[in-house]
Amino acid sequence: TIEEHEDAPEDLKPRAPIVTVMGHVDHGKTSLLDYVREANVIAGESGGITQHIGAYGVTLEGGQKITFLDTPGHEAFTAMRARGAQVTDIAVIVVAADDDIMPQTKEAISHAQAAGVPIVFAINKIDRPTANPEKIKDGLAQMNLLVEDWGGKIQSHDISAKTGEGVKELLEKVLLEAELLELKANPDKLALGTVVEAFLDKGRGYVSTILIQAGTLKIGDYVLAGTHSGKVKAMHDERGKEVQEAGPATPISILGLDGAPQAGDKFNVMEDEREAKQIASKRSQLQREQSVRTQRH
Ligand code: GDP
Numbered sequence: 001t002i003e004e005h006e007d008a009p010e011d012l013k014p015r016a017p018i019v020t021v022m023g024h025v026d027h028g029k030t031s032l033l034d035y036v037r038e039a040n041v042i043a044g045e046s047g048g049i050t051q052h053i054g055a056y057g058v059t060l061e062g063g064q065k066i067t068f069l070d071t072p073g074h075e076a077f078t079a080m081r082a083r084g085a086q087v088t089d090i091a092v093i094v095v096a097a098d099d100d101i102m103p104q105t106k107e108a109i110s111h112a113q114a115a116g117v118p119i120v121f122a123i124n125k126i127d128r129p130t131a132n133p134e135k136i137k138d139g140l141a142q143m144n145l146l147v148e149d150w151g152g153k154i155q156s157h158d159i160s161a162k163t164g165e166g167v168k169e170l171l172e173k174v175l176l177e178a179e180l181l182e183l184k185a186n187p188d189k190l191a192l193g194t195v196v197e198a199f200l201d202k203g204r205g206y207v208s209t210i211l212i213q214a215g216t217l218k219i220g221d222y223v224l225a226g227t228h229s230g231k232v233k234a235m236h237d238e239r240g241k242e243v244q245e246a247g248p249a250t251p252i253s254i255l256g257l258d259g260a261p262q263a264g265d266k267f268n269v270m271e272d273e274r275e276a277k278q279i280a281s282k283r284s285q286l287q288r289e290q291s292v293r294t295q296r297h
Pocket residue numbers: 023024025026027028029030031032072124125126127128159160161162163
């Protein structure tokens with residue numbers, strides 16, 4: 001059985017917020033994620049992020065950390081939610097200041113609201129001569145979304161994902177929002193989390209990126225993820241660096257699973273290897289039966 005007992009309050013330690021970037025196509029989601037990844041805003045981290053593992057962590061000047069899901073757009077968000085995974089703590093919604101509030105902007109807003117995830121607006125492309133951030137804020141106000149400089153409670157910041165202007169301040173606002181959420185997790189137990197992505201690498205076998213939500217994952221742990229299981233042989237962070245263990249809100253790519261789980265699949269460390277295998281094979285059997293049934297109907 002997969003144990004999920006309540007943590008004692010004293011076992012809960014602060015953890016980094018997990019952020020998803022959403023917004024209308026071409027409004028600058030990828031550019032913002034790239035800018036943050038390439039990190040002029042980040043202090044004291046040499047080497048930079050070299051690996052695309054589906055998520056990455058950044059450290060701000062004050063030492064605070066933010067974990068970004070590195071798949072822009074609401075597809076990832078909804079795919080995960082559809083599988084019952086709620087990993088996002090805060091949604092950054094990018095709106096281009098030289099455009100309007102577009103259908104996918106509205107969609108992103110309603111996804112975040114439906115999930116009860118606070119929104120921080122990034123009003124982007126302010127380096128463009130035709131940018132009109134106030135028009136965007138007016139549009140938001142008309143949707144009953146009042147941003148702070150319009151007297152409301154919703155955080156927003158004017159940025160340029162191209163020049164980097166305002167990005168640091170945007171991240172500070174994300175941290176403010178995170179503080180209100182008082183995010184905590186127990187690092188001292190068997191790890192559990194959610195699969196971000198997985199693929200087969202010719203030389204290395206199945207590589208899965210996992211976002212650890214509680215506990216600490218260690219080399220040699222026996223893992224169950226969706227319909228797959230296996231022993232963790234190696235772990236790498238987004239800098240390609242080998243690590244021995246990883247705690248809450250850390251994205252980590254692992255080697256050792258016997259297949260590729262799907263994004264949004266739950267992941268658990270199991271005490272018993274045999275049990276992990278049994279649950280995994282039972283799940284794949286159920287999945288096969290289900291697909292046979294859907295084919296018949
Ligand atoms: P996405 O579809 O939301 O991921 O948008 P992209 O990040 O791919 O950006 C779409 C286009 O807008 C690209 O050509 C970017 O170079 C450009 N772009 C994104 N952010 C900015 C910005 O802050 N300023 C300017 N001038 N162009 C930007």
